[in-house]
Amino acid sequence: MLKVALLGAGRIGQVHARNIAAHAESALVAVADVQLEAAQKLAAEYGANVLSVEQALADPAIDAVLIATSTDTHADLIALATKAGKAVLCEKPVDLALERALACQKATAGDGQPIMIGFNRRFDPNFATLKRAFDAGEIGKGELLSVTSFDPAPPPVSYIKVSGGLFRDMMIHDFDIVCWIFGSVPSRVMAVGSALVDPAIGAAGDVDTAVVTLSWDDGRIAVIKNSRRAAYGYDQRMELLGAEGLLAAKNVLENTVEKTTRAGHVSAKPEHFFLERYAKAYEAEWSSFVNTVLRGDALPVTLQDGINALALADAATLSAETGKPVILKGTAFEVAG
Amino acid sequence: MLKVALLGAGRIGQVHARNIAAHAESALVAVADVQLEAAQKLAAEYGANVLSVEQALADPAIDAVLIATSTDTHADLIALATKAGKAVLCEKPVDLALERALACQKATAGDGQPIMIGFNRRFDPNFATLKRAFDAGEIGKGELLSVTSFDPAPPPVSYIKVSGGLFRDMMIHDFDIVCWIFGSVPSRVMAVGSALVDPAIGAAGDVDTAVVTLSWDDGRIAVIKNSRRAAYGYDQRMELLGAEGLLAAKNVLENTVEKTTRAGHVSAKPEHFFLERYAKAYEAEWSSFVNTVLRGDALPVTLQDGINALALADAATLSAETGKPVILKGTAFEVAG
Amino acid sequence: MLKVALLGAGRIGQVHARNIAAHAESALVAVADVQLEAAQKLAAEYGANVLSVEQALADPAIDAVLIATSTDTHADLIALATKAGKAVLCEKPVDLALERALACQKATAGDGQPIMIGFNRRFDPNFATLKRAFDAGEIGKGELLSVTSFDPAPPPVSYIKVSGGLFRDMMIHDFDIVCWIFGSVPSRVMAVGSALVDPAIGAAGDVDTAVVTLSWDDGRIAVIKNSRRAAYGYDQRMELLGAEGLLAAKNVLENTVEKTTRAGHVSAKPEHFFLERYAKAYEAEWSSFVNTVLRGDALPVTLQDGINALALADAATLSAETGKPVILKGTAFEVAG
Amino acid sequence: MLKVALLGAGRIGQVHARNIAAHAESALVAVADVQLEAAQKLAAEYGANVLSVEQALADPAIDAVLIATSTDTHADLIALATKAGKAVLCEKPVDLALERALACQKATAGDGQPIMIGFNRRFDPNFATLKRAFDAGEIGKGELLSVTSFDPAPPPVSYIKVSGGLFRDMMIHDFDIVCWIFGSVPSRVMAVGSALVDPAIGAAGDVDTAVVTLSWDDGRIAVIKNSRRAAYGYDQRMELLGAEGLLAAKNVLENTVEKTTRAGHVSAKPEHFFLERYAKAYEAEWSSFVNTVLRGDALPVTLQDGINALALADAATLSAETGKPVILKGTAFEVAG
Secondary structure, eight states: OEEEEOOOOOOHHHHHHHHHHTTTTTEEEEEOOSSSSHHHHHHHHHHHHOOOHHHHEEEEEEEEEOOSSOGGGGHHHHHHHHHHEEEEESOOOSSHHHHHHHHHHHHHHTTOEEEEEEEEGGGHHHHHHHHHHHHHTOOEEEEEEEEEESSHHHHHHOOOOOOOOOOHHHHHHHHHHHHHTTSOOEEEEEEEOOOOOHHHHTTOOSSSSEEEEEOOSOOEEEEEEEESOEEEEEOOOEEEEEETEEOOOOBBBSSSSEEETTTTEEEBBSSSSSSTTTHHHHHHHHHHHHHHHHOOOSSSSSSSHHHHHHHHHHHHHHHHHHHHHHHETTTTTOOOO | OOOEEOOOOOOHHHHHHHHHHHSTTEEEEEEOOHHHHHHHHHHHHHHHHEOOOOHHHHHHTOOEEEEEHHHHHHHHHHHHHHHHTOEEEEESSSSHHHHHHHHHHHTTTTTOOOOOEEEEGGGGGHHHHHHHHHHHTTSSSSEEEEEEEEEOOOOOOHHHHHHTOOOTTTTTTHHHHHHHHHTTTTTEEEEEEOOOSOOHHHHHOOEEEEEEEOOTTSSEEEEEEESSSSSSSSSEEEEEEEETEEEEEOOOOOOOOEEEEEEEOOOOOOOOHHHTTHHHHHHHHHHHHHHHHOOOOOOSSSSHHHHHHHHHHHHHEEEEEEEEEEEEEEEEEEEOO | OOEEEOOOOOOOHHHHHHHHHHTEEEEEEEEESSSSHHHHHEEEEHHHHHHOOOHHHHHHTOEEEOOOOHHHHHHHHHHHHHHHHHEEEEESSSSSSHHHHHHHHHTTTTSOHHHEOGGGGGOOOHHHHHHHHHTTTTTTTTEEEEEEESSSSSHHHHHHHHHHHHHHTHHHHHHHHHHHHHTTTEEEEEEEEESOOHHHHHTTOSSEEEEEEEEEEESSSSEEHHHEETTTTEEEEEEEEEETTTEEEEEOBBBEEEEETTEEEOOOOOOSSHHTTTTHHHHHHHHHHHHHHHHOOOOOOOOOHHHHHHHHHHHHHHHHHHTTTTTEEEEEEHHHO | OOEEEOOOOOOHHHHHHHHHHHHHHHHEEEOOSHHHHHHHHHHHHHEEEEOOOOHHOOOOOOOOEEOSSSSSGGGHHHHHHHHOOOOEEEESOOOOHHHHHHHHHHHHHHHOEEEEOOOOGOOOOOHHHHHHHHHHHOOOSSSEEEEEOOOOOOOOOHHHTTOOOHHTTTTTTHHHHHHHHHSSSOOOOEEEOOOOSHHHHTTOOSSEEEEEEOOOOTSEEEEEESOOOTTSSSEEEEEEEEEEEEEEEEEBBBOOOOOOETTTTEOOOSSSHHHHHHHHHHHHHHHHHHHHHHHOOOOOHHHHHHHHHHHHHHHHHHHHHHHHHHHTTTEEEOOOO
């Protein structure tokens, strides 16, 4: 039985709390949050204790921590936790600053604790089915990958301003997905972005609509499309052209009911946002973490994966700003030419 | 908090146990089963006590019982439970014999306890969405309802022999669905059945493939198609033609991945069987029962509904055996002409 | 080059004229119609002559006739044409009266001319693909066939009154389809019909909504659903459950455009009515007839097929009127019991 | 009745011949081809004369020419035809060299004859439906357009060598489509291409897999994906995200039959290649041209459209070669920075 402390009792922390409690091999024993009331409410719901972060990390009965605090605390908490001998599952991103993420990697290098980054989409049953089919050779060699990822509506501009920008805040998921599908990091990034949804987003120096083309030295190409607004909800699809066919993962719909009238044939919209769309993914993510800690399964998402996605986000930001391609080597990058 | 005793720790009992335990307003406090070991295992999983049925019914701390025992015990347990002042959710069918179900109804008439029959399909989010759209008038007056309900594979012939036959064992769900959708019981039943899947089923006096046409005095028609075997899994669909359009509820698929190769375009099969397909329905069913008991919501499925479905099953059995239509008045019926 | 006279220049005659003229191996040389103006207009369009029926049949340069006149003239014209040594493609039905169709069969028996009945749906590329897949064994032995066939809107009651009724006028297509798919004629017919769409249809002694269940001695079952009105257009589907799977032919849609907005996901309606839906079927039907006449290919639809469908329509009419099953032996039938 | 000479009796010329002959207001009166035999065969099929190009242009009875000869002859033939007072429908592209296309434009400027370029995809009923819905405001302001365009298999390398390269030969259709949908020409082009399908294509200096991102000064973005090989056939889709929703045009499938077995749910592949996929588009294109000439309808595709697409193809080629974005002003362009 894995005894877990949850750091962060916000919206996503609550999702994790439910999964930790529901899993047959894990127990939610402690909750910490700077907003004490939130911690108390969540702890009460699951019969857990309210602790400070320090108390949780000092408690030898706690095996693992799930970090769902604000982004700027992630890197420090990861390091503190591994120093304290806890296994770590940390929400994405590692940090908004690549250098801090790299520093975290260095700081935790010898601690011998598993550090998993919460790129939940890898655990979506649909994307995972696509990945398995691809890895099994069902469409031959991969050539051209397309990811569509639209949010239902933009966040407030106040959030945008501290978000790190679309590439670091939103597209970081998609950067991770393309690296995961193709099994390696691209070497070239070309980004185009516009503020079409809300001029205030543009005024804040960010974009809300973007296309990034990634390419690998062996010629493979990936395209990511992001928009902060799809009027119909959360649009989460991917498709991969291979030498012998195409694999596509379509949206998960709210229901299977179809209505045909004079007005046409109407079917359901996609699940509205990430809490619904990725409910099963969060469950599978937690289950995978438990297997890693209890059984020594390979880490399904590493700290390096989190760093790679961040480097790509930085590179895309630079490309969009300069209007030029950016070349990556490892996590270093520069404008081409 | 509704304190619940589960009677019956078999496959479907386990589904209910999980939902009772997971619901924020109910707790699984006791499990009873003639197979003590099964009761112990399930009780241990949820921290419940193992009790005999008598103990459970005698325990004043228990508010409600969920009856998931073998069919022949349902009618008696319903009556014992309501006499003991417990609210009841009983798995379908009430009994294989209509007269015993009617006797149960008479016996429990004055007990003042809610008795809900577990026709889980009414709680399927897709069917419920269809029903709501229909009731909201989205396709006008209902005219022609079609229900497709195929199992993945036939049960063993030993089970068939004690099942009451396809109409009482399998199609009873569909009889309930058509009454629920149309809001009333049909007055005429024409059934055709064959043993096409397994000759041993025919030798046992049953059928494995059947079509039943139901009609109402106002001219509405429903058709139910059943097969004990769909090689591709559990096929659960319905469609309703109304004056202004068509509403259809399609299958729930295993995933949203589609593969296109030289061989064609391949997408996922339906969820394989009822435990997967109706997982959400069982949750919603339980939640609905809790609301009835704790808040006095209207019973969503009554004992009368269970009796109606049974009368239709009997009528269909008679129609298939005689090759003639059967006329229903209330729960009485006779061969036409 | 097959030289063809078209008898009947109405709506369906015009469809045939275009296909006869467009086929590389046939020529439309003459058009006859009791409405001279219609014949003249159509003949002018294709450079054909206007002839009387008698002139056309007497013209030795004419190889074949396509009979698209009113139903009551079909049987006589078939016999006159084969006596005159012409190959015949006659629109369905052979006649509204089974005995006249049988008399026609007797009268033409020795004439040695191909007589093909225009059951156009057999030539629909989708239904033909389903049939080929089934015959190739792709789903094993056929067990349960369902045909959905809804018209967009009922014809005027004046037409209904002379139509022979829904079973002879509309469902006759579906009777032919089920015989074609299963390769034989069923032995038992149970029909239910209602006048739900238009009370005037009921007042005229007909129904507008009907379900017919057909069964074969070996246990196979087919269900046909008809409605005179689907608000969304022409609904033409079938599905066949076999021992190893399901084959379904879906509707042909007006286009492939899909729109997703707050209101849902909207796609196109089915092709509106038979002229659009079966345009390719009419072409393929004609091409098949040409191959029969010029190359001796087997007749794809025989006069016997036309008679079988008519016998089933009569049987269904009797079943709906008496409320009882009807048993068929060849083309003879009687109420069961 | 529009009297038409067809210049070029090859594969695509034969498609046009059929449509010219089948149209009620046009007649194919002459066919010219450098391969006399091809011209004779095609002319015989439609009762047309075989003429030389010079004879056809000199014949005052001829109203229009359809130019379906090899690409290098297009520009000259357009000019000769308009000088001779003929209306012109010319297959795409105008030329492989932008300067020759511009010279053709200058040369024909005062001739007063309609010159239509054969971008057939604009006439595809599905794409046209999408365009109409977009123009009608059904999804609000357009933001992000995606075009997927994959061929079933690459042409021979010998063809690749004289094709002008993927961007001029294949993606030129897509450049036209994005300009048509958005109603203007983008100002910025970023192209990435690889030779993944066939190394010989790379050795010939071309690519077979490419992604091009186009952007407009007002922030709109379009992405085009091309591959010379989709194992499953011709993949022709587009989708457009607008402020209020998404419009998508899916592939046209070979049939509507679906098979579900243990192996999954199998439906049809897309129509295999352009002759099938765009059969209706070629018909509508011709019909549109006839309406322009006979009724003075606005030209649906102008010579300027042909030049715009060519300029974009040149810009994309330059971008792919230099690895840098290319900026367009009118038909002039240069590498950014």
